[in-house]
Structure formats: structure tokens, C-alpha cells
Amino acid sequence: MVFPGTNCEHDVAYALERQGARPELVWHTSEDLSGFDGVVLPGGFAHGDYLRTGAIARFSPIMSEVARVASTGGPVLGICNGFQILCEARLLSGALMANRDTSFICRPVHVRVESTNSVVTAGTRPGQVIEIPLNSYEGRYVAPGDEDQVVLRYCGPDGELDDRFNPNGSTDSIAGMANGPGNVAGLMPHPERAIEDVLGSVDGALLIGSFVASLQPA
Amino acid sequence: MKVRVHVQRRPGIADPEGSTTAQALRSLGFEDVGSVSIGREIEVEVTTDDAGEARKQVEDMCRQLLTNPVLEDFEIEVLA
Known part of the structure; x- marks a missing residue:
């Protein structure tokens, strides 16, 4: 999905393609997603993040259409602003707000797999530690x-849960959710920013690969 | 008529902008500052002349778009 102001679509398309998918960029005014096996936001x-x-x-x-795909069991993944949109659309629970320290955070972080029952973690192991970059000001997840x-x-690097390793003050250190x-x-x-050695980590490929593996022909 | 919506963070949800501002006020010498809470104000103009109807419409707008119930509470004031 490409909205006015979306800026990671080419990186995501590249990452999906490397995992064997055939991505297409779809402008937000389109009203038909038939023929697609999954959706990434x-x-x-x-929209400038106006209002919230x-x-x-x-x-x-x-x-x-995204809601229709979601309700029929189709794979839907939101990354960063895409996650915020899915929360606002109430396709996922909770909301995201300004980081605890009112600073923009742009650095690699470690995340631990808490559940493998999702399109983004199906190809990982429970407890597996993954290093991928965080890049957000409004990244603090608030659980309802x-x-x-x-x-x-x-x-932490060894999977330790501690407030020290919670970069933005998210409730219970939550970095990712699923329905x-x-x-x-x-x-x-x-x-999508950690899929080749030259990017410093290839761990992101596990998550993108999980998503691609979840795509079934519509 | 004009309707004013005052949006405030729900109790218990940390307000980093508010606490940073409180600290800045204290370091300016305003020692009595306890907490600071930062909200938002939205003014909506609606065509109806009926205050009750205007309030009802704006309440609906708050629920559907203007506020996020996970994070925010709102108060509505019909101006005139």
C-alpha cells in the first residue's frame, strides 16, 4: 500500500522480492485488492500523520479492502507507520504514541519472538532474538x-527483558502485535532494513520470509 | 455553530511532553510546578443551529476520528 507520505515502499518491495514474492505498489485510492495474496502497509x-x-x-x-483481506484470513503486515495505521483501523488492538523520552529513535534494537502464531513470526523460533532497526518518534505502544x-x-542481546532494553517506553516492552x-x-x-550483510544484519529476512511463506494464491 | 473539543490524555498514560515541560518550568524557577499535562483543542463548525444536535454530531466525530479511545478522553463545549 502506498499512501501520500509513505516512504518505505521500495525497500519493502525489494525485501519481498528477494524472498520470492512478486510485489506491486498499490496507491491508496485503489478500491480493489482482488488478485493479491497479501498486503503490506x-x-x-x-497523510502527514495529521491528527494522530x-x-x-x-x-x-x-x-x-485491507479490512476485507484481513477478515477473510489473508496475510496483512504493517511496519512502523503501517502498524500505526492498523491500530487506528482497529485491525490490531492498542495505539502508538510519542516515545517515552520525547526523542526520535533511529538505531538497531533487539526483539524477542513471543509467539510464532503470526504471519511475521511463523518462520522463527519462540524466544529467538532478532536484531533490526527502529526508526520512529511515535513508537511507544500503549496496550488497551x-x-x-x-x-x-x-x-537485550541475549533476550533479557528489562526496562533498560525498552527503547521507547512501550507497555510491557511490546514491539509487535498480531490479531x-x-x-x-x-x-x-x-x-526490510536488515536483509543483507551490508545493512549490518540479515535478521529481518526471517520476518519478511515468514510473511512471504504465508502468502497463498487467492 | 462552533463546537470546541478539548482532548486530554487518559489518566495513567505517561505524558513525556508534559513531564519534560514541567521540568523546564522548575528549572526556570517555577518551583511550585507539580505536573503539566498537554492536551489539544479542536474547533469544529457545524451548520445546525441546535446546540444538542451539534453536541451529538461532534461526539460522534470524536468517537470515529478526532480522538483515540485507547489514549485520550474528550470534553465538548458548544460555543455559539
Whole structure:
């Protein structure tokens, strides 16, 4: 999906392609996703993040199609701003707000796999530690109390859970969520930016690869 | 008529902008500053002349778009 202000779509398309998918960029005014096996909402600043991050993007024409794909069990993944949009669209529970320290965070972080029952973690092991970059100001996940599935938590290099390793003050160090069935998932850090040695980590390929493996012909 | 919506963070949700501002005020010498909470104000103009109807419409807008119930509470004031 490409909204006005989305800026990670080419990186995501490249990462998907390397994992064997055939991505196409779809503009937000499109009203038809038939023929697609899955949907990724990449990062950026959709609609300028006016009002709240993701709040306006939720009303883009394409979002009713995204909801349809989600409700029929199709794989839907939101990364960073895409995660914020999925939360605003109530396809995932919770919300994201300004980081605890009111600073923009742009650095690699470690996350630990909490559940493998999601399109983004199906190819990982429970407890596996993955290093991928975080790049956000409004990355603090706030849980509503009845959240669905936590799939990733911020952690130390050996998987330690501690407030020291919670970069943005997210509730319970939550970095990624999924709905109950696991076909809709979202995460704040960027797996598509850690897919080749030259980028410093290849761990993101595990997550993107999980998503590609979840795609079934429509 | 004009309707003003005052949006405030829900109790218990940390407000880093507010606490940073409180610290800055204290270091300026305002020693009595306890906490600072930063909200938002939205003014919506609606065509109806009925205050109750205006309030109802804006309440709906708050629920559907203007505020996020996970993070924020709102108060509505019909101006005139």
C-alpha cells in the first residue's frame, strides 16, 4: 500500500522480492485488492500523520479492502507507520504514541519472538532474538488491556527483558502485535532494513520470509 | 455553530511532553510546578443551529476520528 507520505515502499518491495514474492505498489485510492495474496502497509508518514499517526490513512479508500483481506484470513503486515495505521483501523488492538523520552529513535534494537502464531513470526523460533532497526518518534505502544497477541518484545542481546532494553517506553516492552488468528500483524522496527550483510544484519529476512511463506494464491 | 473539543490524555498514560515541560518550568524557577499535562483543542463548525444536535454530531466525530479511545478522553463545549 502506498499512501501520500509513505516512504518505505521500495525497500519493502525489494525485501519481498528477494524472498520470492512478486510485489506491486498499490496507491491508496485503489478500491480493489482482488488478485493479491497479501498486503503490506510500509512505513512513512501517511497523510502527514495529521491528527494522530495513521488516523487519516485509515479512511483511505483502500482500507476497506485491507479490512476485507484481513477478515477473510489473508496475510496483512504493517511496519512502523503501517502498524500505526492498523491500530487506528482497529485491525490490531492498542495505539502508538510519542516515545517515552520525547526523542526520535533511529538505531538497531533487539526483539524477542513471543509467539510464532503470526504471519511475521511463523518462520522463527519462540524466544529467538532478532536484531533490526527502529526508526520512529511515535513508537511507544500503549496496550488497551485486552490486547490480542504479543508477537515481539524489545529485549537485550541475549533476550533479557528489562526496562533498560525498552527503547521507547512501550507497555510491557511490546514491539509487535498480531490479531488472534495471526494473519494480521504489525511491528514498529523495520525488518526490510536488515536483509543483507551490508545493512549490518540479515535478521529481518526471517520476518519478511515468514510473511512471504504465508502468502497463498487467492 | 462552533463546537470546541478539548482532548486530554487518559489518566495513567505517561505524558513525556508534559513531564519534560514541567521540568523546564522548575528549572526556570517555577518551583511550585507539580505536573503539566498537554492536551489539544479542536474547533469544529457545524451548520445546525441546535446546540444538542451539534453536541451529538461532534461526539460522534470524536468517537470515529478526532480522538483515540485507547489514549485520550474528550470534553465538548458548544460555543455559539
